[in-house]
Amino acid sequence: MFKAAVIGCGAVSRNHGKSLKDNRYATLEYCVDLVPERAQAFSETYGGKPLTDYRDLYDKGLDAVHVVTPHNTHPQIVMDLLDHGLNVFCEKPLAITPAEAKMMIRKSEETGKLLGVCFQNRLNKATVEAKEIIDSGKYGKIVSGMALVTWYRAGKYYSESPWRGKYAGEGGGCVINQSIHTLDLVDYLTGGVDSLSGFDGKLRDTDDYEVEDTAMALIRLKCGAEMVAFCTNCYLGSKVCDVELRLEHAVMTVRQSGLTIVEEDGNTIFHEAKVLTGEKSEWGISHGLLIDEFYKSLRDGTPFIADCHTGLAAVSMVNAIQHSKGKFIKIER
Known part of the structure; x- marks a missing residue:
């Protein structure tokens, strides 16, 4: 089983929480939000230990992190996670500009870590x-x-x-x-x-x-x-x-x-x-299907x-x- 975390516990995060709860491929270990109450509420509903700083995830022995934060925060958070050896499943959009998206792709290629996008x-x-x-x-x-x-x-x-x-x-x-x-x-x-x-x-x-x-x-x-x-x-x-x-x-x-x-x-x-x-x-019903595919790609080393x-x-x-x-x-x- 892969060990996972979710960063960002706002409205869209519930799709990720539902999909990770009792998942066949991954366990939800941590959930992170700048607002402690949001992280706590997410934890009580879907599991995972609540945190308020995503950088605290670096030494937790995780395999993958779901980034469910505001659009403009995606590039920095994702590249930080990739730099610390973590695979990333990012909510859409990958970034706000093509230039930022290309930076993120280069970082994924440099680190050899999988970077997926939530197009369920x-x-x-x-x-x-x-x-x-x-x-x-x-x-x-x-x-x-x-x-x-x-x-x-x-x-x-x-x-x-x-x-x-x-x-x-x-x-x-x-x-x-x-x-x-x-x-x-x-x-x-x-x-x-x-x-x-x-x-x-x-x-x-x-x-x-x-x-x-x-x-x-x-x-x-x-x-x-x-x-x-x-x-x-x-x-x-x-x-x-x-x-x-x-x-x-x-x-x-x-x-x-x-x-x-x-x-x-x-x-x-x-x-x-x-x-x-x-x-x-x-929002549809396919978030869980796509998240399962992300972890199967990690397991099998196949394209996502x-x-x-x-x-x-x-x-x-x-x-x-x-x-x-x-x-x-x-x-x-």
């Missing part, structure tokens, strides 16, 4: 089925596609966590926080994004945040096709998170509720998937499905949408 939607049932079908060539090549993310984030969401809604802390808004998962799925399902051009903006007249709440992009795929993408945090009644792919002989729509295939003769096939309901249902290079590609896509302003930017990975 790669293991959603619909994603797995779509990937198998696309790679099989059953419906031909990808011709075009669309990515759509319409969520709602405002007011309390930002006030509860002061680092959110600020470029210095979060690195952006709807793209780097909510839509980065969908951009990653586009990259994963299609065989890779080559470049993209985008625009982003803040549509609401509010002081709740300074970052973008809406963005769009034109995406050029490595396979030669083009896709469009639209994302917003301004749509009150929806948690839409879709990837539609038009192939030569079918249209496939990937969402958490399942995979829909409309064949060229009009025949519709639906592969249903289990979904959550209520608040934060959009969401390694640090996928993290760089995602951050590079975010950066392109923020800065291209109508000119195509090559995606780094």
Whole structure:
């Protein structure tokens, strides 16, 4: 069994706590948060000895650490852990900028330690089925596609966590926080994004945040096709998170509720998937699956499905949408 710790005991940490509690591959030894009460509450719910300084983990005989802290803290914490011989499973985004992400990758390569990123939607049932079908060539090549993310984030969401809604802390808004998962799925399902051009903006007249709440992009795929993408945090009644792919002989729509295939003769096939309901249902149910894969990769020395290079590609896509302003930017990975 691998010995693990979690750094950062805020809202998202519960996905890691649930997955590590009674895990087949790892035991949760420590949990760390700058706020002692948060660390204590996490410990009482999921286990692990509470600490307030992540540097106290260096001499604890651990194998891996989950980094679940604000975006802007990822590079320093991750590189410190790698320097001390620890494998790292980092929440998305890997970093705020491609330059930081590349520094983290170099550190992982120098130390020989695994650095993974939490893109759990790669293991959603619909994603797995779509990937198998696309790679099989059953419906031909990808011709075009669309990515759509319409969520709602405002007011309390930002006030509860002061680092959110600020470029210095979060690195952006709807793209780097909510839509980065969908951009990653586009990259994963299609065989890779080559470049993209985008625009982003803040549509609401509010002081709740300074970052973008809406963005769009034109995406050029490595396979030669083009896709469009639209994302917003301004749509009150929806948690839409879709990837539609038009192939030569079918249209496939990937969402958490399942995979829909409309064949060229009009025949519709639906592969249903289990979904959550209520608040934060959009997080999905695949965190545990991805965390298990991380530890199996450690055990077997095999590639991890969401390694640090996928993290760089995602951050590079975010950066392109923020800065291209109508000119195509090559995606780094």
